[in-house]
Each structure stands twice: as C-alpha cells, then as structure tokens.
Amino acid sequence: MKTERLKKPLFHLPGNLARMPALDSERWIAFGFMVPLLLFVVLFILIPVLGTLVDSFSLDVTYLPKRFLGLENYDWLLRDPGFWQSVRFTCLFVVVSVPLEIALGLMIALVLNEQLPMRGLLRACVLIPWAIPAAVSGRVFELIYNYSFGAANYLFRVLHLTDGPVNWLGSEAGAFLALVVADSWKTTPFAAIILLAGLSSIPDDLYRQAKVDRATFIQRFTRITLPLLKPVLIVTLLFRTIDALRVFDVIYVLTGGGPGGTTTSLSLFGYHYFSAGDFGYGSAASVILFLLAFALSIIYIRLGHFEQEVA
Amino acid sequence: MPKRIAWLVLLAAISAICCCGPRKDAVVFSVGGAPAELAFWEELIQDFEKQSGIPVELLRQPTDTDQRRQGLVVALSAGKSNPDVFLLDVAWLGLFTASEWLEPLGSDIDQSPFFARVLQLADIYQGKLTALPVYLDGGLLYYRKDLFEQFDLPGPPRTWEELLSHARTVQSKMRKINPDFYGFVWQGAQYEGLICNFLEFAGSNGGFINQENRICLNTPENRRALAFMHDLIWTHGISPPSTYTEMKEEETRTYFQAGNALFERNWPYAWALHQGPESEVRGKIAVAPLPALHDGESVSTLGGWHIGISKFSDVRPKALKLVEFITSYETQKKLLLHLGWNPGRKDLYSDPEVLEVAPHLRQLRAVFQNARPRPILPYYTQISEIVQPRINGVLAGKYAPEEALAAAEQEIAALLERYGTR
Numbered sequence: 001m002k003t004e005r006l007k008k009p010l011f012h013l014p015g016n017l018a019r020m021p022a023l024d025s026e027r028w029i030a031f032g033f034m035v036p037l038l039l040f041v042v043l044f045i046l047i048p049v050l051g052t053l054v055d056s057f058s059l060d061v062t063y064l065p066k067r068f069l070g071l072e073n074y075d076w077l078l079r080d081p082g083f084w085q086s087v088r089f090t091c092l093f094v095v096v097s098v099p100l101e102i103a104l105g106l107m108i109a110l111v112l113n114e115q116l117p118m119r120g121l122l123r124a125c126v127l128i129p130w131a132i133p134a135a136v137s138g139r140v141f142e143l144i145y146n147y148s149f150g151a152a153n154y155l156f157r158v159l160h161l162t163d164g165p166v167n168w169l170g171s172e173a174g175a176f177l178a179l180v181v182a183d184s185w186k187t188t189p190f191a192a193i194i195l196l197a198g199l200s201s202i203p204d205d206l207y208r209q210a211k212v213d214r215a216t217f218i219q220r221f222t223r224i225t226l227p228l229l230k231p232v233l234i235v236t237l238l239f240r241t242i243d244a245l246r247v248f249d250v251i252y253v254l255t256g257g258g259p260g261g262t263t264t265s266l267s268l269f270g271y272h273y274f275s276a277g278d279f280g281y282g283s284a285a286s287v288i289l290f291l292l293a294f295a296l297s298i299i300y301i302r303l304g305h306f307e308q309e310v311a
Numbered sequence: 312m313p314k315r316i317a318w319l320v321l322l323a324a325i326s327a328i329c330c331c332g333p334r335k336d337a338v339v340f341s342v343g344g345a346p347a348e349l350a351f352w353e354e355l356i357q358d359f360e361k362q363s364g365i366p367v368e369l370l371r372q373p374t375d376t377d378q379r380r381q382g383l384v385v386a387l388s389a390g391k392s393n394p395d396v397f398l399l400d401v402a403w404l405g406l407f408t409a410s411e412w413l414e415p416l417g418s419d420i421d422q423s424p425f426f427a428r429v430l431q432l433a434d435i436y437q438g439k440l441t442a443l444p445v446y447l448d449g450g451l452l453y454y455r456k457d458l459f460e461q462f463d464l465p466g467p468p469r470t471w472e473e474l475l476s477h478a479r480t481v482q483s484k485m486r487k488i489n490p491d492f493y494g495f496v497w498q499g500a501q502y503e504g505l506i507c508n509f510l511e512f513a514g515s516n517g518g519f520i521n522q523e524n525r526i527c528l529n530t531p532e533n534r535r536a537l538a539f540m541h542d543l544i545w546t547h548g549i550s551p552p553s554t555y556t557e558m559k560e561e562e563t564r565t566y567f568q569a570g571n572a573l574f575e576r577n578w579p580y581a582w583a584l585h586q587g588p589e590s591e592v593r594g595k596i597a598v599a600p601l602p603a604l605h606d607g608e609s610v611s612t613l614g615g616w617h618i619g620i621s622k623f624s625d626v627r628p629k630a631l632k633l634v635e636f637i638t639s640y641e642t643q644k645k646l647l648l649h650l651g652w653n654p655g656r657k658d659l660y661s662d663p664e665v666l667e668v669a670p671h672l673r674q675l676r677a678v679f680q681n682a683r684p685r686p687i688l689p690y691y692t693q694i695s696e697i698v699q700p701r702i703n704g705v706l707a708g709k710y711a712p713e714e715a716l717a718a719a720e721q722e723i724a725a726l727l728e729r730y731g732t733r
Contacts, residue, residue, distance in 0.1 A: 062388050063409035063689040064730060076729050082697070082722065147553030148491060148566070169556040170707065258501035259555055260704025275381040276692035277388065277406060281729075 049290070055283040062277035073284035083285065085261060086269040089176075090289075093265065094244045097180045097187075101240055102233070104184065105191025110225075112192070113199040123196070130189040138253030141182040145169055145254075172262040175255050179263060182250050187243065191236050198232030199225070231304060238300040242293045266292075338365060338629050341394035343372030343379045351649050359636045365629045370394050376503065380692070387412045387621065395624035396633050398445060398616045401433050402503065402685050402692070407619065408436035409689035414620040414627060415439040416634065424640070424658045432684050434617060441619060443638045444655025446646070448614030449675070449682040450511050450601055453567060453575040453585065457595040458485070467599035469609075471512070471539065474574060474602045478549040481573045489571065494549030496563045497576035499540070501703040504559055506685060506695050507612040508576060509702055512536040514607040519686045519694070524732055526686075526694065526723045529716040532604075537705045537712035544706060555706035568592055576601065578614060582671055583651040598671050600678055613682035615655070653679070690730060697722045 058068050077083045112123055129137065144151045145168040153165040169175045202225065210220050226233075248267040251257065257264035266289045273282035342352050349371055356367045370393070372379045380403055386394065387410070399407060407413050413436075422430055425444060434442045452474075454467055462481055468474035478494025485492040498504040510518045517532030543550040551558075551566075558566075560577060564584060567575035570591040575581070585596055603609040618637055620630045636642055643654040647665060653675055659665055660676040685691060701715040710718070 059730075061690075061730060062384060063406060063411075072729075076725065080722070080725065081718070082700075147551065147557060148571075167552040167556060170552055172707075172709065175556075255556075256501050257700060258703050259707035260709040261501065261700025262704075262709070264700070272696045273693070275377060275384070276690075276696065277384045277410070278693060279388075 052283045052286055052290075055279055056287045058280050060278070060280035060283070062279075069280070073280055074288075076281070077284055077288065082261065082264070083269060086264045086266045086285075087288075089263060090245060090247070090266045092176070093180070093183075093247060094241055096176075097183050098237065098240045098244050100180065101184050101188045101191050102195075102236060104188045105236070106195050106233075108188065108192040109195035109199055112196050123193075126189050126192055128189070129186050130193075132186065134186060134249035135253050137186045138182065138250045141178070141185075141250075142254055145178055169255055170259060172259065175259060175263050179247075179251060179254060182254060183244070183247065186250070187240065191240060194236045194239070195229065195232060198229045202228045234300055234304045238297060241296055241300070245293050245296070246289060336366060336626065337368040338395045338626050338633050339368045339370055339393040340633060341370040341372055341383065341397040343374055343398075345374055348650055351646075355637070355642060355645065359633060363632055363636070365632060367633060376400055383407075387623070390623050392621070392623050392625045394621060395626055395630045396618065396620055398618055399442060401444075401448075401613060401615050401617060402695075404433050404436075404442060404617060405687040405691050406689045408441055412622050413441040414622050414624065414630075415441055416443065416620065416631065420635070424656045426655070426657050426679055428680060429613070429655070429682075432613070433687060442617040443619075443634065444615060445618050445637060445643075446616045446652040447655055447675075447679050447682075448578045448580075448653065449611040449678045450507060450576055450614075451579055451611070451675075451678065452599045452601045453577060453581065453596055454599065455573050455592065455595055456597045458573055467597070468574075468602050470605045471602045472605060475543075475547060475549065478573055479547065482549055485573075491571045493551050493566075493572050494547075495543060495574040495576075496550060496558065496566050496572045497554065498558050498560060498563055499544075499550075499554035499703070499706050500557060500559050500562075501555075501699050502559060503695060503699070505699055505702055507614065509536060509540070509698075510612050510683065510685065511576070511601050511610050512540055513610075514604040515610050515683075516607060518683070521686060521688075524727060526720065526727070528698070528720045528723070529713065533716055534712045535604075537702065537715065540702075541705055541708070541712070545708065555703055579653050579671070579675060580651060582669075598674055600674070609681075611678050611682045613679075613684040615653075617655070690726065690732070693726055694723055697726065 056073055057070060058066055059073075060066050108126060112119065112126065116122060132140075143149075147153065147165055147167050150168070152168060156162045156166065167174070168178050206224050206228075207220060210224060215223065246267045247265050248271065251263055251265055251268055252271075255263045257268055266285060270282045270285035270289065273279075273285065340352075340356065342349070344352075349369075352369060356369055359365070360367055372382055379398075380400065383394075383397055383399075383403075384406075387407075417440075420440060420443070422440065426447070429444055429447065430440070434440055434444065452467065458464075458481055459466075462484065464477055464480070468477055474495065482492060482494040498508050513533050513536040517530065517536055520527040520530065544552060544554050553562075560581075563575055563577055564581045566572055567577075567581075568585055568590050579598075582598065584590065585592055587593065600609045601611055618634050620627060620634060624630050638655065640656065640658065643652075643656050643659055644662065644665060646652040647654050647659065648668060651669070653672065654660070657676065657679075660672050666672060686694070688694070698719045701710065701719040704710045705712050705715045
C-alpha cells in the first residue's frame with residue numbers, strides 16, 4: 001500500500017514569512033489581538049529562559065564576584081555524581097510513570113466513553129485528583145505511607161499480610177515506587193480526560209461497520225481506536241513526559257530526595273543550588289533539563305508527523 | 312454591560328496593585344513561623360509602633376527554614392530595599408555576611424548582656440557586629456523520669472554507651488505492653504536537622520574539620536559516629552526504622568509525646584509542648600545535656616535565630632530602633648513567656664520570674680555556653696546539601712560510613728575548587 005505524505009503536519013511550525021501576502025487592515029487587527037499573548041510569551045517565557053541560559057555560563061554565587069565561565073559549569077556538572085544520580089532517577093521516573101499513566105488513563109477513558117448511567121458525574125469525579133495541588137496530594141500520600149500510623153500499614157496489619165509495619169519509603173526501590181504511585185494517582189485523570197476527548201471524536205459508524213464485519217473487540221480496538229487515537233495519544237505522551245521530567249513537588253513533600261539522595265530529581269537538584277544562592281550551577285542543571293525536554297518534544301513531534309502519512 | 316463589568320474589574324485590579332505596596336517610611340520586618348508565633352509578632356510590633364511612633368510593616372514568611380532563606384536570598388541578591396529587618400537562622404550567617412547583605416549594627420550596642428561566645432562565633436564578622444541573637448537553640452536529651460524510677464535506673468546517661476544500655480533494658484520490658492515502644496528517637500531524615508544530630512553523635516573531636524580551605528570529614532570520629540547511628544536502628548533496634556525516612560523535629564516530638572519512647576533528642580521548643588495539657592508525658596519528663604563519647608565531652612549543636620538589618624535598607628536608623636526593641640530585656644522576656652523562645656540574652660537566665668515559669672533554663676544556660684555552631688561558612692548550605700544524602704544513605708544501609716564520608720569529602724573539594732576557594 002502506497003502512503004502519501006499529507007501536506008498538513010500535526011504541529012504548525014512558523015510558516016515562511018516571506019511568502020505571506022502584505023498585511024492588510026484585517027491582518028493588522030488580527031495581529032493586534034495577538035500582541036498581548038506575544039508580550040506574555042516574551043516577558044514571562046522567552047526572557048527568563050534566555051536569562052537562565054546566560055546565567056548558566058557564569059559563576060553566579062551570591063557572595064563571590066560574578067564572572068564569565070563559558071561551559072565550565074557544564075563540565076563540573078558532568079563530573080558531579082549527584083547530577084548523574086538525579087539524571088538517572090529522572091529518566092527512570094519518566095520511563096516508568098508515563099507509560100503507566102497513559103495505560104491507566106486509556107483504560108479509564110475507554111470505560112467513560114461507554115454509555116454509562118451518570119456518565120457526566122463519573123467524568124467529573126475522575127478529575128478530582130488532578131484538581132488537587134501536588135503538594136497536598138503529596139501530604140496525603142505521606143499519611144498513607146507513614147510508618148507508625150499510615151493507612152497502608154494499617155491495612156496490611158488488619159489483613160495480616162505482613163508481620164510488622166513496612167517502612168515504605170525506606171528502600172531505594174520502595175521510595176521510587178511510592179513516588180510513581182503518588183504521581184500516577186494525581187496525573188492519570190489528566191491523561192484520561194484528554195484521551196476521552198480523542199475517543200469521542202471517533203465516529204460511531206466505524207464501529208458499527210466493524211461489527212457488521214464481525215470484528216472482535218480486540219480487532220476494533222487495534223484497527224480503529226488505536227490508529228485514530230494516535231495523534232491524541234502522542235500529544236498526551238508529550239504533555240505527560242515534559243511534566244514527569246520536571247517532577248518536583250511530590251518528591252519535595254514525600255521523600256525530600258531520600259533515602260540517601262536516591263530520589264532526587266533533576267529539578268530538585270537544581271533547586272538545592274538555587275536556594276543556596278548558587279544561581280549559575282542551578283541554571284546549568286535547568287538548561288540540561290530544558291534540552292532534555294526539548295529533544296524529547298522534537299522526537300514526539302516527528303512521531304506525530306509520521307503518523308499522518310497513513311492516509 | 313459585560314464590557315463595563317470587565318473594565319471595572321480591570322480598574323479594581325490596577326488600584327489593588329498600586330495600593331498594596333508598603334508605605335515608604337515604614338520599616339519592613341520579615342519574619343516567619345507558626346501562626347501563633349506570627350500573631351504574637353503582630354502584637355509586639357503594635358507595642359513598638361506605640362512606643363516609638365515608627366510604623367512597621369510585617370512581611371510574613373512560611374514556617375519552613377529553607378523557604379525562608381530562599382525568600383531572603385532572592386530579595387537581597389536583587390538588592391531590594393525591602394525587607395529592612397529580618398530574622399536569620401544561625402546557619403545562614405556565613406552566607407549573609409560574606410555576601411555583604413548585613414549592615415553593621417554600630418558600636419553603640421552594649422554586647423555584655425549577650426552570650427559572648429555566641430556573638431564571637433556567629434554575629435561578629437571582620438570585627439563588626441552584624442547581627443544579634445533573638446532566640447537560641449541547642450540539642451537536648453529529653454527522658455522519661457517516671458520510667459527511670461520504675462526500672463530503677465540511675466540518673467540521665469552521661470555517655471552514649473550508657474544511653475544504649477538504658478534504652479535496651481527499658482525497651483525490652485515496655486514492648487510487652489506497648490509494641491510501638493522504642494528506646495531512643497532522634498532526627499535522621501534527609502534534611503538540615505540530620506547534620507545537627509550527626510555533629511552531636513560525632514562529639515567534640517568530630518564533625519567538619521576546616522583545614523586551610525579544605526573540609527575534612529573522613530575521620531575516625533566521624534566514621535565511628537555514623538556506624539553508631541546506623542547500629543541504633545539496625546543492630547540494637549532501639550530507634551525505629553522510620554528514623555531515616557520520616558523523623559524530623561515534629562515527628563520525633565509527637566512520637567515521644569505519645570509515650571512511645573524513653574529518650575528523645577530535640578531542641579528546647581519541645582519542652583513546653585511536652586508539658587502541655589494534651590501531652591501523654593506531662594510531668595513525667597526531664598532534660599539533660601546530650602551524652603558524650605566515653606573519652607570526650609558532650610556536644611550540642613547551636614541553632615536559633617538572629618536579627619539583622621539589610622545593607623539595602625532605606626530606613627536604617629529606624630530599623631536599628633526596631634532591632635534594639637526586639638533584643639531588649641523586656642521583649643526577650645515576653646518572647647520567652649509567650650512563645651517559650653530561649654532568649655539570646657544571658658541576663659534573662661537568672662531572672663527569678665523567668666526561672667519560675669521555665670526551670671529548665673538553668674540547664675540551658677550551660678548548654679548554650681558550650682554549644683557548637685555548624686561551620687560558619689558562606690557555602691555551608693551547599694556543603695550540607697552534599698553531606699545530607701550521604702549520611703542518610705548510611706542510615707538506609709546504602710553506603711558504608713567510610714564510603715559515604717570519602718564521597719562527601721570529594722564532592723565538597725570539587726565544590727570549593729569550582730568556587731576557586733582552594
């Protein structure tokens with residue numbers, strides 16, 4: 001089967017300005033409407049990001065004279081075991097939590113897409129964890145995992161599953177999984193709602209036709225749902241990946257980076273230096289985080305583009 | 312109609328932004344803490360305004376120490392004129408003085424009522440007085456007087472070995488009636504308090520050793536201290552496994568206060584709460600200096616809050632009046648009586664009225680006279696961030712003491728090289 005590239009990419013990159021027709025009055029008005037947003041983007045996103053980039057090239061410690069270092073901060077970072085530890089943790093966190101959240105989110109979306117009684121209420125309920133601030137849900141999970149009076153240990157004791165209380169956050173793997181669970185609880189609804197929007201845009205006719213052709217549920221899912229959902233899936237993946245890369249609040253509240261610094265994410269690593277007044281080094285760590293997110297975004301966008309070829 | 316409402320909202324927002332700035336002639340005083348503490352500061356500020364006629368604006372900060380530091384670091388590194396006056400944790404003094412953010416308080420201030428050693432160690436920078444202590448802190452050993460009598464133990468332990476043997480005896484007997492009972496609770500979570508605890512276990516010859524711009528950590532004393540801390544949890548089992556995941560000051564305090572421990576290491580603030588009406592251990596406790604190593608002396612880590620004036624303040628003479636008011640005998644006495652804050656002035660420790668309410672101040676005076684500060688260095692916070700996960704990792708069984716200390720020492724050396732300090 002020959003595929004043809006669609007002219008329309010999934011994401012619009014800035015078009016060729018030279019080829020644009022001269023601005024007539026209507027375009028000027030349209031431009032005028034965009035000015036506030038452009039100002040916002042420049043003031044609150046572009047300038048701070050560039051500022052961080054510039055800062056990452058200098059020694060910027062509150063009590064020392066500021067001086068230009070070039071790439072020296074990055075050189076130090078690459079030799080810092082704490083930095084590598086945080087990169088490893090962050091990547092592992094993304095690789096484990098994002099697929100889990102998307103898979104769970106897809107399941108919830110499929111259920112909510114069916115004709116259920118009180119569907120509207122159910123959809124609203126699913127969103128509750130997403131509406132709770134991460135710091136608050138972190139505290140809630142702190143109470144669940146607590147060693148002496150936590151809900152998890154209480155449940156295990158009542159059900160006679162363990163001999164004594166379990167120190168959930170006490171081992172590297174335990175703390176990691178505890179964070180994944182806490183983060184997934186909060187962000188799965190987000191994935192579910194976006195995927196649900198994607199599901200509801202798939203025409204019912206296709207499913208009816210498939211049923212006439214005696215396609216099984218699995219076949220309908222893999223041949224109709226998944227291919228048509230792919231663009232939305234990739235957008236969800238993109239959002240979740242970037243969000244998981246900069247994970248901070250739930251860790252700050254739940255483990256504080258412990259035990260033994262094993263759950264320090266890249267953003268927590270950078271934060272430690274910022275809050276100690278070492279802005280240059282903290283900025284360099286942030287720039288690396290930014291580059292990581294940027295690279296992954298490009299990959300996803302390419303992936304999204306590619307999927308459009310199946311026309 | 313909706314358009315008109317939108318305009319009104321916009322106008323209201325603009326006027327709110329314009330009117331919210333602090334009055335220009337007011338002294339802006341930045342202070343954080345628990346709600347009760349902030350409420351009491353409001354009261355004190357009103358007294359000061361009445362007395363002096365100087366308006367003061369209270370800038371509220373969170374309770375969390377790290378967040379308070381961060382808020383001040385951001386304002387001061389931007390050279391902002393607000394806040395004019397602020398409270399500083401003793402651990403930040405090195406950073407604030409080296410960054411030249413503190414205005415010297417001048418030679419008119421009488422230094423004699425304060426603990427000379429504390430001023431010398433923390434507040435005097437390059438011969439100039441840059442801050443004054445408002446509230447002093449030091450690690451203390453709380454213990455259950457009633458259990459000591461019940462199990463016929465002699466007085467409070469003088470060495471860590473004695474503490475260990477008392478804790479084991481009592482714990483094994485108490486476990487029969489209380490499965491949650493532990494011998495000794497202390498702060499082992501990965502945060503600043505862990506460093507304070509470590510320095511006390513390490514004793515008078517351990518801790519951070521500053522040699523010609525090199526920080527030594529991997530010493531026999533420190534290795535022994537770390538092994539002991541690890542063993543308290545894993546070998547002797549007298550400290551709960553949650554020590555290194557959860558135990559900060561408040562977690563330790565509530566554990567001990569629920570009647571679930573024989574010994575507790577905590578700061579003096581716990582005293583008033585342990586003796587409060589809702590406490591399970593009310594009237595059953597006593598305090599003692601922390602134990603020492605069998606061949607050393609007891610060490611208590613100096614903590615507490617100091618007050619200073621910003622170099623960028625535009626109302627310095629008025630700010631100085633506020634500092635004098637807060638460190639005065641009367642105000643310090645009020646802070647002690649209302650909030651249980653241990654005064655930065657030593658003359659209050661012999662005030663009969665004070666001693667009647669807070670008899671434990673007698674012991675505290677000796678503790679403060681010998682308390683050891685954490686290294687007063689401008690890069691102390693960075694060092695602490697490097698060391699915390701290493702020590703916590705030893706408690707978690709991830710590293711051997713030697714391995715953790717050697718790695719931390721190396722990372723600190725790299726930090727100092729990057730700063731060009733070596």
